[in-house]
Amino acid sequence: MTRTPVYMDSHATTRVDPRVVQAMLPCFDTEFGNAASRTHAFGWRAEEAVTRARTHMARLIGADPKEIVFTSGATESDNLAIFGAFEALRSKGDHIVTGATEHHAVLDPVARLQSRGARVTVLPVDRDGRVDPGDVRRAITGRTVLVSLMFANNEVGTLHPVAEIGAICKEAGVLFHSDAAQAVGKVPVDVQALGVDLLSMSAHKAYGPKGVGALFVRRKNPRVALEPILFGGGHERGLRSGTLNVPGIVGFGEALRIAAAEMPEESRRLRALRDRLHQEIAARLADVTLNGHPVERLPHNLNLSFAYVEGEALMSALDDIAVSSGSACTSASKEPSHVLRAMGRTDDQVVTSIRFGLGRFNTRDEVDYVVERVEGAVTRLRALSPLYEAAGGGARFSRR
Ligand SMILES: *Cc1c(COP(=O)(O)O)cnc(C)c1O
Numbered sequence: 001m002t003r004t005p006v007y008m009d010s011h012a013t014t015r016v017d018p019r020v021v022q023a024m025l026p027c028f029d030t031e032f033g034n035a036a037s038r039t040h041a042f043g044w045r046a047e048e049a050v051t052r053a054r055t056h057m058a059r060l061i062g063a064d065p066k067e068i069v070f071t072s073g074a075t076e077s078d079n080l081a082i083f084g085a086f087e088a089l090r091s092k093g094d095h096i097v098t099g100a101t102e103h104h105a106v107l108d109p110v111a112r113l114q115s116r117g118a119r120v121t122v123l124p125v126d127r128d129g130r131v132d133p134g135d136v137r138r139a140i141t142g143r144t145v146l147v148s149l150m151f152a153n154n155e156v157g158t159l160h161p162v163a164e165i166g167a168i169c170k171e172a173g174v175l176f177h178s179d180a181a182q183a184v185g186k187v188p189v190d191v192q193a194l195g196v197d198l199l200s201m202s203a204h205k206a207y208g209p210k211g212v213g214a215l216f217v218r219r220k221n222p223r224v225a226l227e228p229i230l231f232g233g234g235h236e237r238g239l240r241s242g243t244l245n246v247p248g249i250v251g252f253g254e255a256l257r258i259a260a261a262e263m264p265e266e267s268r269r270l271r272a273l274r275d276r277l278h279q280e281i282a283a284r285l286a287d288v289t290l291n292g293h294p295v296e297r298l299p300h301n302l303n304l305s306f307a308y309v310e311g312e313a314l315m316s317a318l319d320d321i322a323v324s325s326g327s328a329c330t331s332a333s334k335e336p337s338h339v340l341r342a343m344g345r346t347d348d349q350v351v352t353s354i355r356f357g358l359g360r361f362n363t364r365d366e367v368d369y370v371v372e373r374v375e376g377a378v379t380r381l382r383a384l385s386p387l388y389e390a391a392g393g394g395a396r397f398s399r400r
Contacts, residue, residue, distance in 0.1 A: 002369040004320040010205075010300060010359035011154045011182060012324060016251065017207040017360065023254035024209065027247035035244045036235060046246045053253025060260045061199065062190040063216050069236045070249050073213035074181035075105040077200035078148075080215055080240065081177040082109040084226030085146045085198065086118065089175070093143035095119040097174075099131050099150065099160075100342035105200075106148050106179055107338075119143065128293035129158035129343050136165050140172045147176050151183035151199075155326065155339040155355055156292030157301025159187065166195025175224060181205050181213075185259030186267065186298055191216055197224050203248065207360060208255030212248030215239075270358050271299035273367050277356060278302050280371040285378050287393070291326075291340055291353055300358040305349045308388040309381045314354055317377035321370055326353030 007015070027049065035050045037043025054065040071077045086096065098110050100122050114120045121139045123131050131149055140147070147169050152159050162178060169176035177198035183189055184199075185206030191199055199216035203209055217239065218224045232241030259266075282288050287307035303326070306314060311325030326337035327350065340350045356370070382388040 002363075002365050004369075005322055006320065006362075006366045006370060007322045008356045008358060008362065008366070008370060009322045009324055010357035011157075011355065012357065013204045013210065014207045014359050015361055016204075016209055017255060017258060019258060020208055020251045020254045024247045024251040027250050031246075033246070035246055036233065046244075049250050050244055050246060053249045056253040056257040056260070057201070057214060060189070060256045061184065061201075061216060062192045064219065066237075067216050067219050069215045069217055069239045070244055070252075071213045071215055071240055072211055072245070073204070074103075074179060074200045074202035075213075077202075077213050077215035078103070078105040078177075078179055079109050080226065080229050081198040081200060082106065082113070082146065082148060083229050084239075085175055085177065085224070086113055087227035088225045089145040093145040095121070095141055095143040095145065097121045097123065097136065097139045097144060097147045097149075099123045099125060099148075101125050101129055101153050101155075101158075101339040102148070102150055103154055103179055103181070106150070110148065123149075125158075125342050127344050128296070129153055129156050129291075129339065130293060130296065131160055131165070133161050133164040133168055137168045137172075140168070140174055144172070144174050147174055149176075149178060151178045151180035151189065152187065152298050153292070153339060154182050155337055156303045156343070157182070157298035158293045159183070159296045159298070161296075162196065163194045169197075170195045175222075182298060185256055185263070186300065188263070191218070197222070198226075203252035203255055206255050206259055208252045209248050212245050212252050214252070266360060267299040270360075270362075273362060273364060274300055274302050274356075274358050276364070277358070277367050277371060278304070280368075281374055284371070284375045289349065291343065291345065291349075302356040302358070303353060304356070305345070305353045306378050307348070307352060308385045308391070308393060309378050310351055311354050312351075313381055314352075314374075314377055317381060318370075318373055321373060323357075324355045325351075326355065327351040 033042030033046035035046040054068045058065040123135050175197045179200045181202040184201045197218045202213040230241050289305045291303040311327045326340045336350045
């Protein structure tokens, strides 16, 4: 028997790994010091714990520990990267290049700068959700100060050609920011090899706690200067004032230490489960299409459109399975997915999409259970759909 509800929404958030919880617990108890307290052992021990976490993170992405700035999450990291770089480079230019499938944590700060007079280019993507590096090269002008393109998309899992984009930015002498909230801990990320200057990360997408993230800020080749967006005690070398969230940071560090150790094995396992989910669904149901790049995609992502079945209705029918839908994908908004639209999907394909996000704690039994439930629910909903009937879909029932 599969324990329900089944959680399959790991692009929204992930359960905190029990090993991460264990690592965090002392920070609430005996090790409760303020990492900025320089005058006693409570502070020193907290600072040591933060340094250990910084080292784990830096190692995972090929950075120096001094290049890690702790924040409250990827949203803040994106804001700091975009506002901070734009402000610091104001005398050099006023143009930002970004992409149509970015998270709102990038699109909204960029729109804010545009409303204050910045020039903005939003690059299109192809049907698989990828930016053409040639478009990036052509978009850069003498006034460009920042290119911001995500590492992995949160809806369809598509991986951008980050290394090629990094090389183009380097050649043009333009800073390259990448929102890697979905990628860090899931796929290899090496800021040196990829030529990334600013990289946003989030703990809760990688089995760490909510409310903590980090921004990698390159210090060599080039040394990136940022204007802070928060002012106060001058923590994090003046880039992010505010008492450090020591328990969160310790949890984040432990989460990434585990990710570094287990990534090859875990991504193999998740890719196999994800492919099983996809193949079994496609074998049982007609008119199912994949959204996202077939290969250059996060190993745990599966975004499907089920023709003639509204995602909202399907989610209601799958009431013991946690997934999300392209018709209301960014939970806080009710806008149909700007990502699927940018990928050239029709309105019908957008509203019939469902995102499955597999994770560390999913089992094969759960995958098989989800396949059964999806088959049943889609078949039932299609039987009720006049559109399906009209399209001659009823005939396909004889498939099973
Ligand atoms: C989740 C997510 C964010 C926001 O991260 P928080 O830590 O929740 O602020 C930003 N970008 C992407 C791509 C995400 O998936």
